[in-house]
Amino acid sequence: MCPMTLDRWIAAIFLVVCIVYAYTAWIVMDANLLPFERRNPVWPSTFPKILSILGIGCALWVLVTSKPQPIREDEIDHRRLGEYKTGQALALVGLMVAYAFALYPIGFIASTVVFLTAGAAILGERRLHVAVPIAAVAAFSIWYLVQEVLGIFLRPWPWFV
Amino acid sequence: MLEGILLGLSTAFSIKNLLMVVGGCLIGTFIGMLPGLGPMSIIAIMIPVAITIGDPSAALILLAGVYYGAIFGGSTSSILINAPGVASTVASSFDGYPLARQGKAGKALTVAAISSFAGGSIGAVLLMIFAPALASVALLFHSAEYFALMVVGLSAIAAFAGTGQVSKAMMMTVLGLMLATVGEAALFQAPRFTGGIMDLQSGFSFVTLAMAMFALPEAIFLVLDPKRSKTGDGGSGEIRDLRITREEGRQIAPVIARQSVQGFLIGVLPGAGATIASFLGYAVERNIASEEDKKQFGKGSIKGLAAPETANNAACTGSFVPLLTLGIPGSGTTAILLGALIALNVTPGPRLMVDEPSVFWSVIISMYLGNLVLLMLNLPLIPYIAKILSVPRNFLIPFILFFTLMGAYIGQNNATELLILVGLGVFATVLRMADFPLPPLLIGFILGAMLEDNFARSMQLYDGPAFIWERPMTAGLLVLALVLVLLPTLRARRAKAKAARQGVADGS
Numbered sequence: 001m002c003p004m005t006l007d008r009w010i011a012a013i014f015l016v017v018c019i020v021y022a023y024t025a026w027i028v029m030d031a032n033l034l035p036f037e038r039r040n041p042v043w044p045s046t047f048p049k050i051l052s053i054l055g056i057g058c059a060l061w062v063l064v065t066s067k068p069q070p071i072r073e074d075e076i077d078h079r080r081l082g083e084y085k086t087g088q089a090l091a092l093v094g095l096m097v098a099y100a101f102a103l104y105p106i107g108f109i110a111s112t113v114v115f116l117t118a119g120a121a122i123l124g125e126r127r128l129h130v131a132v133p134i135a136a137v138a139a140f141s142i143w144y145l146v147q148e149v150l151g152i153f154l155r156p157w158p159w160f161v
Numbered sequence: 162m163l164e165g166i167l168l169g170l171s172t173a174f175s176i177k178n179l180l181m182v183v184g185g186c187l188i189g190t191f192i193g194m195l196p197g198l199g200p201m202s203i204i205a206i207m208i209p210v211a212i213t214i215g216d217p218s219a220a221l222i223l224l225a226g227v228y229y230g231a232i233f234g235g236s237t238s239s240i241l242i243n244a245p246g247v248a249s250t251v252a253s254s255f256d257g258y259p260l261a262r263q264g265k266a267g268k269a270l271t272v273a274a275i276s277s278f279a280g281g282s283i284g285a286v287l288l289m290i291f292a293p294a295l296a297s298v299a300l301l302f303h304s305a306e307y308f309a310l311m312v313v314g315l316s317a318i319a320a321f322a323g324t325g326q327v328s329k330a331m332m333m334t335v336l337g338l339m340l341a342t343v344g345e346a347a348l349f350q351a352p353r354f355t356g357g358i359m360d361l362q363s364g365f366s367f368v369t370l371a372m373a374m375f376a377l378p379e380a381i382f383l384v385l386d387p388k389r390s391k392t393g394d395g396g397s398g399e400i401r402d403l404r405i406t407r408e409e410g411r412q413i414a415p416v417i418a419r420q421s422v423q424g425f426l427i428g429v430l431p432g433a434g435a436t437i438a439s440f441l442g443y444a445v446e447r448n449i450a451s452e453e454d455k456k457q458f459g460k461g462s463i464k465g466l467a468a469p470e471t472a473n474n475a476a477c478t479g480s481f482v483p484l485l486t487l488g489i490p491g492s493g494t495t496a497i498l499l500g501a502l503i504a505l506n507v508t509p510g511p512r513l514m515v516d517e518p519s520v521f522w523s524v525i526i527s528m529y530l531g532n533l534v535l536l537m538l539n540l541p542l543i544p545y546i547a548k549i550l551s552v553p554r555n556f557l558i559p560f561i562l563f564f565t566l567m568g569a570y571i572g573q574n575n576a577t578e579l580l581i582l583v584g585l586g587v588f589a590t591v592l593r594m595a596d597f598p599l600p601p602l603l604i605g606f607i608l609g610a611m612l613e614d615n616f617a618r619s620m621q622l623y624d625g626p627a628f629i630w631e632r633p634m635t636a637g638l639l640v641l642a643l644v645l646v647l648l649p650t651l652r653a654r655r656a657k658a659k660a661a662r663q664g665v666a667d668g669s
Contacts, residue, residue: 007329007595014332021339024354042620044351047613048342051335058332065328078594084385092384093587096562100579103570112563119559123384134556138563146571153574 006078007066015059022052091122107157112139165514166289169522172218173530181223182527186534189230194238195557200231201493201600202379205371206564208501209571212368217505218520222527224498229281229531232435232477236273236470237543241266249435249473252443256458256465263461271405272463273470274540276417280471281532283421284428284478288485289525291429292514295486299511305619305628309638311612314489316642317430318601320649321437327649330601333592337602340365341609360577367500369569369582370606374599375493376565377586382593383558405463413467416446424472428479430491435473435480442472478528485509485521489608493600496607503607 004012025048033043095118102111116135117128125131147154172178185207192203207227211220235250240257253273260269302310315334322330343354344364355361420442427438446468447458458465483489488510490496502509507517514521569582589599619628619635630636 005595006591007597010592010595010597011332014336018339021354029353040621041624042617044353046620047616048339048353051338051342055332055335055339058328058335061328062332078591085387086385089381089384092558092562093381093583096566096583097580099566100576100583103576103579116559116563119562120555123555123558125553125555131556138560142567146567 005066008063011059011062011066015056015063018052018055018059021048022056025049025052088122092119095119095122104155105159107159108143108154109139109156110158112142165293165518165522166526168519169524169526172519172523173222173526178219178222178523178527179530181219182226182530183534183538185223185226186230186233186531186538189227189232190234190237190535191230193231193234195234195552200228200235201371201497202376203227203231204494204497205368205374205376206568208368208371208497208504209568211501212504213571215505217502217507217517218523220501220505221498221520221524224501225524225527226531226534228477228494228498229277229474229528229535232473233274233277233535236277237270240269240273240466249439249476250469251436252439252469253466253473255443255469256460256462259459259461260463260466265461268405268409268463269466270543271540272409272413272466274536275405276413276420276467276470277474278532278536279417280421280424280474281478281535282529283418284425284475285525285528285532287422287425287475288478288482288528292482292486292521292525295482296511296514299487302511303619303632303635304615304622305632305635306638308612308615308619309635309642310487311489311608311615313638313642313645314483314487314491315601315605315608315612316645318491318604320645321430322598322601326596326598327646329597331646333597333599333602334605337605337607338609338612340370340602341606342613360575360581365581365585365606366569366573366578367504367607369573369578370585371497371500371603372565372568373582373585374589374603376561377582378590378593378599380558380561380565381586381590383554383561387554409463413463416464416467417471420446420468420471421475424475425479427472428476428491429482435476435492438476438479439469439473442468474532481524481528485513485524486511488513488611490604493603496600496604500607 025045029045029048030043037043095115099111099115102114113132113135116138117131120131120135121128143154143156147156173182188207189200189203192206193200204224204227207224211223214220214223232249236253236257239250239254240261257269257273260266316331319327319330319334339354341364343361345352345362352362423445424435424438424442427441428435443465446464447455450458450464454462454464477494480491480495483491484495484499488499488508490499499509507513507520565582565586566579569578570576592602593599620626622628623631628635629639
């Protein structure tokens with residue numbers, strides 16, 4: 001049995017996605033078609049049906065033919081993930097999610113300043129007296145650009161102001 | 162054609178558009194110089210800005226300027242610190258970096274700028290000749306042919322993905338097409354595959370997807386491996402002596418002439434972009450060089466620098482041919498440009514020249530201008546622009562992340578979009594680690610809606626799938642698509658069988 005490398009895992013997950021997609025396209029979607037739509041030669045589900053078959057085929061193709069990848073110096077090797085700064089990367093992803101949730105309640109300026117400062121801190125920046133002013137200047141100038149120049153509304157302050 | 166050129170000239174020479182060219186080239190050079198940030202990430206980040214401009218010519222001019230600037234910036238960092246920011250400038254570092262090590266950084270940059278300029282300009286002339294001709298043929302196409310043509314384009318992109326990658330590229334293309342079916346389609350007023358989530362009603366946003374596929378994984382990779390953002394040691398110190406001698410000019414002239422045509426033709430093919438053009442250009446020039454010159458290659462030959470530089474710029478211009486005439490992008494970058502154009506209510510394709518001649522011609526004219534700006538403005542500024550290489554990554558990376566978030570937010574005005582962005586970005590990072598190519602996914606996503614519309618239209622016209630065999634051209638194109646996908650696999654198999662047979666014969 002071939003080892004389950006990362007690309008096989010991805011192909012396997014994709015296969016599952018395709019089967020769910022195929023189930024929706026072949027069975028669920030056609031059920032609520034209106035009578036007059038049935039006379040149409042092409043249904044909303046026609047194209048997805050073709051795609052689902054292609055997708056299952058491709059997933060199986062990758063599953064069967066995939067070979068262990070050669071080690072490449074210039075790319076990240078997932079088999080040695082421990083040697084990289086994985087913690088930092090995860091922390092930054094978490095920070096982005098937190099930013100998405102904070103944007104409405106605490107406003108654009110505050111969340112952006114916190115985001116930029118915390119991001120720099122995660123990466124090892126210890127000079128907060130440098131990081132905070134840079135973040136503040138950037139946050140204000142971007143807000144000005146987006147709100148005043150591009151004309152897109154961004155709530156700058158927290159909800160209580 | 163002449164009135165078109167004049168129209169383009171008058172549009173491109175307006176103050177606003179001139180500023181767009183200059184600004185785009187500068188921004189592109191600035192960011193393109195940062196190792197790890199390629200033109201696709203930069204264009205993805207710039208799209209929200211371009212879309213808000215509202216004027217399609219100005220937006221496209223800005224994005225094209227950014228594109229050229231990014232490639233030029235990528236060459237600069239390959240030459241100065243041997244850290245190519247872009248795959249297509251890797252070949253430039255073969256001979257460019259040794260030149261810089263010999264203290265000839267200024268000369269290397271000049272050779273690079275001149276060859277890029279020449280490659281881009283010759284490419285633009287060829288584009289001016291080819292595009293209208295192709296567009297007039299394309300006007301005869303029916304939606305069935307369009308459907309088939311897009312299938313050919315998608316399979317060509319998968320087929321050129323490289324050995325062992327065809328299946329993965331195909332899988333990514335299909336995944337992109339599937340993502341495109343989420344939300345409401347043009348011909349049917351019912352949401353599909355949304356899973357009941359209201360925010361997916363209008364489908365995935367193209368800007369979000371582009372950011373998630375290119376900018377975010379790059380940034381995460383930069384975090385994971387600090388070595389990727391290495392900013393060199395001393396190489397970028399003093400840049401002097403930008404001049405080249407007449408003798409050197411005579412040496413690189415034939416290289417430029419050959420490579421701009423070859424690069425352009427490679428760029429026109431879907432899937433084979435600037436990267437392949439630059440490597441192939443380097444290889445070809447090394448093979449046909451005289452014995453004496455051949456020894457110089459890899460050790461600081463100006464021919465070896467001029468070849469990939471010319472070829473990659475000509476190929477970038479060439480990749481605009483299928484985009485502008487058929488509306489089919491051949492590379493990730495042109496796919497992003499296509500998405501931006503659609504967002505601006507311009508449909509690229511054969512009718513673009515008839516319906517929006519000012520867009521078409523002003524883009525071509527501004528390609529010349531972009532090349533000129535790069536040559537005249539950027540070259541003297543390079544020593545100063547190179548200072549950006551000393552921005553500490555502690556600040557750089559949070560800013561890149563912030564700009565991707567902002568881009569997704571501006572497009573949709575919706576905080577859920579940010580979560581979708583992060584989710585897709587993490588997913589794309591994993592895909593990249595497993596060596597799945599991401600451009601096919603984005604191209605599939607962008608072509609998905611058009612592919613389905615044309616398919617549905619032909620199905621309705623022929624009351625069934627009869628158009629596939631009743632229209633010879635459609636059938637021919639579809640067969641071609643099938644051959645393109647199967648050929649690399651068959652050839653690999655035959656090579657393996659041959660190797661096995663030889664192994665038996667040798668008794669080993």
